[in-house]
Amino acid sequence: MIEPVPTVLVVDDSPTVRKIVQMTLQRERIRVITAGDGLSALTSVADEIPALVLLDIQLPRMDGYHICQIIRKNLQFRTIPIIMLSGKDGLFDKMRGRLAGSTEYLTKPFDSVELVQTVKKHLVGWQQRMPPQYEGMRSRLRHRG
Amino acid sequence: MESQDRIMDGDLQTLGLQSILKMLALSGKTGILFVHSGPETLSISLRKGQLVALHEESYPKSDLLNMLCLINKLDPPRAHAVREASQGNLQVALAMLVERNWMSAEEMQYRLEFAVTQSISHALRWIDGRFAFHRQLVTMESWMQPLEIDSVLLEALRQADEWEEMGETSLTRMTVARWLPEVSNDVRSLGLSQEHIEVLCLANGEVSLQAMAMVLMIPEARVVRIMNHLLALHLIEVVDTALEAELQQDLSNIIIMCQHKLAQRRQNHVPNQHLLGLIETLSQCINGLLIHHGTYAKSLRGRGQLPFTEIVRYLERRFTQPLELLAKQQYPILDTLTFTNGQLDCTEIIYLDKLVKGEKLEEFYWEAVLGLATFLRTVFSTLLNDEVGNSHTGRQLNYVWKAFLTEIDQEIQQYQLYRAHRNTQQMRSRYSENVYQIGPGKSNIPQGDGNLDRLPETQRRSI
Secondary structure: OOOOOOEEEEEOOOHHHHHHHHHHHHHOOOEEEEEOOHHHHHHHHHHHOOOEEEEEOOOOOOOHHHHHHHHHHOOOOOOOOEEEEEOOOOHHHHHHHHHHOOOEEEEOOOOHHHHHHHHHHHHOOOOOOOOHHHHHHHHHHHHHO | OOHHHEEEEEEOOOOOHHHHHHHHHHOOOOEEEEEEEOOEEEEEEEEOOEEEEEEEEOOOOOOHHHHHHHOOOOOHHHHHHHHHHHOOOHHHHHHHHHHOOOOOHHHHHHHHHHHHHHHHHHHHOOOOOEEEEEEOOOOOOOOOOOEOHHHHHHHHHHHHHHHHHHOOOOOOOOOEEEEOOOOOOOHHHHOOOHHHHHHHHHOEEEEEHHHHHHHHOOOHHHHHHHHHHHHHOOOEEEOOHHHHHHHHHHHHHHHHHHHHHHHHHOOOOOHHHHHHHHHHHHHHHHHHHHHHHHHHOHHHOOOOOOOHHHHHHHHHHHHHHHHHHHHHHOOHHHHHOEEEOOEEEOHHHHOHHHOOOHHHHHHHHHHHHHHHHHHHHHHHHHHHHHHOOOOHHHHHHHHHHHHHHHHHHHHHHHHHHHHHHHHHHHHHHHHHHHHHHHOOOOOOOOOOOOOHHHOOHHHHHHO
16 A cells, blocks of 8 residues: 655755755655755746745745745645745744745754654645645545555 | 444454464455554455455565665666556556566565565464454455465464574564675675575665565575574674664754854855865864764764763774874874864864964965865764765765765865966966066067956967
């Protein structure tokens, strides 16, 4: 029997961060896809419809706040939890992230245990959050699970 | 599941699995028998008293295709294609291998039968647990030919006896082993049997004992014997998966921390400050790795709380020599570095600006950056080799580490570009000064505003 696994999109311009997050989450049996800039991130969201997005704020071409706003404005993707990753831990940055529509805020350098806990917390019920046109896939997954 | 479908349930202590299966076979029952013991569950599908499918829960699924690649029975591209199409379903994967003529139908049947026998043999040794038989349940989809319960039980009992005969062993079905890093010789020279070599090939720190038995189709008890022999020969070691996960987490945190520091200092565009920032980041990274190694070094493990002085002595013994060698052969500035309490002390380099100024200071900083970057690579490869060796975890960490080194290299390259640009500028200005000193009329260089871009092509090239 196949167990459905959630997909997490990691958006960060640092290859080190992308690979560490990938390694850490894959250990928890979570599928990870990555993007190094804002535009690739939006393409990945549309193509893969991840169950969760880990989004760095400082990105080339388009910053994390902007990407977050675009995702939130789209009816199809607006329920995807977005965890902002940032080196800035000021109240202003957190507020800005919240206003852009982020679900949670993780400050860099983050602890890998904390990362896993936060991701798992927001992955609860991910199958139910899949967009309506994926109803077919959802019912198949439910059937298998 | 409707309770009226459950026609039989009870305790394994009252009625053993062997008796239950015999009873169901004799009465020609159709349905699923669920057997639980602790976290383990076995679902055995029966149709008219014959075994048609078996599903074992609680064990992580092993990648049979990958393992077939490891023992050279399947090409990685073929394995990849089948893996993609079968989506992790073992039976579908085997059926696809048969369909594409990469495996015979007989081998598939034998593999499926072997997997069933292994699982039942394991369950036969359960003492505590419960069972329940449900009729009228749709039997699980299976590619396997129906099996006679008697023949399965006979082989399963034989294998269970093999386990019992072995007596006390620390190895379990989920034991994972890996080659010791020291093993670099050709294993054929060790005089091992084919089975030993195959087990050795699969001992990559990722494949469990149960999975090895499955892929090699050798009873688990025999794999235990082979592994014990390889352990005695110091060719493999048992992996402590919990410790490895902890170690991986700790190293990940160190790398994340160092990457963060590197990114923070990236903002600095003043050359001296940029180099100083790199020196500080590199030394912090080295010290982070030294602290980590003081906790996870193989020779310090499993000895409880060790005196701090012993850890310090170990670290200094391990890393002083490579540092001295680097200082002697390539980067003399590293001579100013010392080990203090098991940590690399870079104070002399950091406060070098009190003694030296200008270009000379920059030269020293530059040499220190190159030296520390080289030493950092040495420290990481030494500790990784010692702690996890050539294992799955080791390869994953190496993969991450390479990404981090790329970021450091980019920083170094950025400064190299600046240096090259500055040198060119200096040469150009010196050239202009020379032209000026020769004086107008004595030179055949066209006079103008001194802009080197306007010099004839041949002259620009010589510059």
